[in-house]
Amino acid sequence: MTHELSHIRNFSIIAHIDHGKSTLSDRILELTGTVAKRDMQAQLLDSMDIERERGITIKSQAVRVSYTADDGETYQLNLIDTPGHVDFTYEVSRSLAACDGAVLVVDATQGVEAQTVANAMLAMNADLEIIPLINKIDLPAAEPERVKAEIEDGLAIPADDAVLASGKTGEGVHDLLEAVVYNIPAPEGNGEAPLRALIFDSYFDAYRGVVALIRVVDGSIKKGDKIRMMATGTETLVEEVGARHPQEVAEPALYVGEVGYLVTGLKDVSQVKVGDTITLADGGVNDPLPGYREAKPMVFTGLFPIDGDQYEPLKEALEKLSLNDPALVWEPETSHALGFGFRVGFLGLLHMEVIKERLEREFGLDLLATAPSVEYHVYLKGGEMVSLHSPQEMPDPGSIDHVEEPYLKAKILIPPDYVGAVMDLAVGRRGNFVTMNYLSQTTVEMLWEIPLSELILDFFDKLKSNTKGYASLDYEMDGYKPSQLVKLDILLSGKPIDALSFIVHKDKAYDRGRVLCDKLKEIIPRQMFEVPIQAAIGGRVLARQTVKAKRKDVLAKCYGGDITRKRKLLEKQKAGKKRMKAIGNVEVPQEAFMAILKVDE
Ligand SMILES: Nc1nc2c(ncn2[C@@H]2O[C@H](COP(=O)(O)OP(=O)(O)OP(=O)(O)O)[C@@H](O)[C@H]2O)c(=O)[nH]1
Numbered sequence: 001m002t003h004e005l006s007h008i009r010n011f012s013i014i015a016h017i018d019h020g021k022s023t024l025s026d027r028i029l030e031l032t033g034t035v036a037k038r039d040m041q042a043q044l045l046d047s048m049d050i051e052r053e054r055g056i057t058i059k060s061q062a063v064r065v066s067y068t069a070d071d072g073e074t075y076q077l078n079l080i081d082t083p084g085h086v087d088f089t090y091e092v093s094r095s096l097a098a099c100d101g102a103v104l105v106v107d108a109t110q111g112v113e114a115q116t117v118a119n120a121m122l123a124m125n126a127d128l129e130i131i132p133l134i135n136k137i138d139l140p141a142a143e144p145e146r147v148k149a150e151i152e153d154g155l156a157i158p159a160d161d162a163v164l165a166s167g168k169t170g171e172g173v174h175d176l177l178e179a180v181v182y183n184i185p186a187p188e189g190n191g192e193a194p195l196r197a198l199i200f201d202s203y204f205d206a207y208r209g210v211v212a213l214i215r216v217v218d219g220s221i222k223k224g225d226k227i228r229m230m231a232t233g234t235e236t237l238v239e240e241v242g243a244r245h246p247q248e249v250a251e252p253a254l255y256v257g258e259v260g261y262l263v264t265g266l267k268d269v270s271q272v273k274v275g276d277t278i279t280l281a282d283g284g285v286n287d288p289l290p291g292y293r294e295a296k297p298m299v300f301t302g303l304f305p306i307d308g309d310q311y312e313p314l315k316e317a318l319e320k321l322s323l324n325d326p327a328l329v330w331e332p333e334t335s336h337a338l339g340f341g342f343r344v345g346f347l348g349l350l351h352m353e354v355i356k357e358r359l360e361r362e363f364g365l366d367l368l369a370t371a372p373s374v375e376y377h378v379y380l381k382g383g384e385m386v387s388l389h390s391p392q393e394m395p396d397p398g399s400i401d402h403v404e405e406p407y408l409k410a411k412i413l414i415p416p417d418y419v420g421a422v423m424d425l426a427v428g429r430r431g432n433f434v435t436m437n438y439l440s441q442t443t444v445e446m447l448w449e450i451p452l453s454e455l456i457l458d459f460f461d462k463l464k465s466n467t468k469g470y471a472s473l474d475y476e477m478d479g480y481k482p483s484q485l486v487k488l489d490i491l492l493s494g495k496p497i498d499a500l501s502f503i504v505h506k507d508k509a510y511d512r513g514r515v516l517c518d519k520l521k522e523i524i525p526r527q528m529f530e531v532p533i534q535a536a537i538g539g540r541v542l543a544r545q546t547v548k549a550k551r552k553d554v555l556a557k558c559y560g561g562d563i564t565r566k567r568k569l570l571e572k573q574k575a576g577k578k579r580m581k582a583i584g585n586v587e588v589p590q591e592a593f594m595a596i597l598k599v600d601e
Pocket residue numbers: 015016017018019020021022023024054055056135136137138139165166167168169
């Protein structure tokens with residue numbers, strides 16, 4: 001295969017969900033003979049089960065295909081698949097930084113949608129050449145002309161020459177590859193200069209240690225080279241380099257402009273960070289590539305095994321998962337209510353859900369998760385600052401000078417009709433309006449400063465439902481700001497339950513406390529006795545509800561007679577208890593801990 005810069009193209013495919021990105025990628029692999037038709041497993045690029053089920057990509061992928069164009073020349077095309085969720089905006093930006101162009105897929109029956117706009121903006125910000133592609137033209141309802149107009153008016157991308165294609169029939173896929181070769185610029189770089197390579201993903205492989213996906217920006221890299229990761233300072237010998245087709249094939253070297261994988265031989269993924277620059281340990285460069293940022297957990301939750309015997313297995317599972325995930329951090333946590341568990345940090349709610357699901361599915365654990373919270377900075381009267389990852393750690397109010405919470409700069413893109421809806425939502429979430437710009441007649445960009453704690457409630461879901469799915473959200477950290485925050489305690493049968501307490505803005509405490517008591521009343525099943533539920537701040541009760549006592553005992557029906565029937569009933573009860581935790585003498589289901597996430601204003 002060619003290594004000449006002029007014969008390399010690095011690109012990614014971007015689209016709104018379900019517009020056909022994966023199907024199209026599969027067709028490309030097929031048409032270039034990379035994967036034989038009989039080996040095609042639909043949507044080869046989304047490898048992890050959970051990703052496949054949810055239709056989201058969490059990790060980046062890079063597949064190299066060889067394409068002989070109509071000009072008779074053979075080109076090396078590297079197709080880079082980027083993660084598709086707001087939790088992973090930084091990872092997306094690094095994957096795009098490894099590309100020179102992007103194919104923007106738009107469904108011919110749906111037209112431009114929210115994520116089309118959001119992804120196109122990301123690609124433009126990354127200075128990528130954009131090739132519009134109108135997909136699903138096999139469908140009778142396809143309206144390519146209307147969609148072309150939408151792309152031009154809404155995104156200001158010329159669409160006269162948009163590729164018309166069908167991932168289903170394969171029509172237009174050849175045109176797409178020709179467009180990639182002719183419209184996307186070849187990479188630039190200096191093959192003679194010292195090595196500079198961008199890491200745009202890294203993962204732990206049980207057999208080979210940490211593997212990185214890289215783009216060589218200058219120079220070249222081969223087996224046996226002694227390299228240094230510039231941000232972490234880690235040095236190592238290159239064990240192997242190569243490309244995915246999509247199975248890994250070792251190459252003698254990766255040359256300037258090329259994308260491929262690198263086996264580092266290192267055991268810890270935190271030594272090989274996304275966004276870092278690789279250079280040679282001896283005679284390397286001094287200036288890293290721009291854009292490196294530390295992956296920082298933003299959301300914290302307590303994870304507790306339902307069965308205390310699973311504490312050690314949970315610890316081992318977390319150790320295994322963090323080998324592959326530098327953003328995953330954790331430390332032991334003890335709760336009076338839930339026993340021994342861990343406080344775990346995540347990039348965002350999706351990251352949290354995925355990890356919890358993997359712990360349960362891949363490691364067979366039954367877990368209870370407490371409501372997510374953020375990292376607060378509590379300044380004590382003596383001047384000392386304490387970082388708080390859990391509401392339980394909140395010091396005595398008398399000793400606190402003030403509390404600061406993390407804010408985000410949030411960018412929301414919407415059609416003009418939804419400006420009012422977004423205003424209502426963001427103001428209700430303590431957002432400060434910054435500016436609003438018309439990017440085109442069909443797209444408004446609103447900038448807000450919003451406390452992260454408000455965003456991790458159901459903000460994203462609410463934003464989507466209030467704008468019929470049109471809004472897209474992108475955010476970055478904006479530092480800490482002082483806030484009037486208090487710890488709200490929830491009491492069951494008069495006893496404060498540490499795992500249910502949370503931190504809330506003073507002005508929201510009463511509403512949230514009341515709504516939460518109502519919710520908990522619905523969620524907590526009737527017990528043999530009455531269960532009063534109270535929300536309180538430092539002993540002052542704000543709201544109260546009561547779960548009434550159950551009338552009958554199930555076993556009473558058995559008259560002590562039929563033993564098998566009795567056992568069956570008990571088993572049924574046991575199954576029903578799944579995800580319940582006895583707190584004192586009250587059975588509390590998992591939902592109760594998440595109720596705070598669903599508070600309606
Ligand atoms: N008729 C028709 N259906 C298509 C075409 N391309 C994709 N589809 C269907 O559209 C649906 C979504 O396609 P995917 O390839 O999974 O779309 P995607 O954009 O990768 O979706 P996500 O990964 O979930 O974002 C699937 O049911 C496909 O079978 C096409 O060209 N024509």
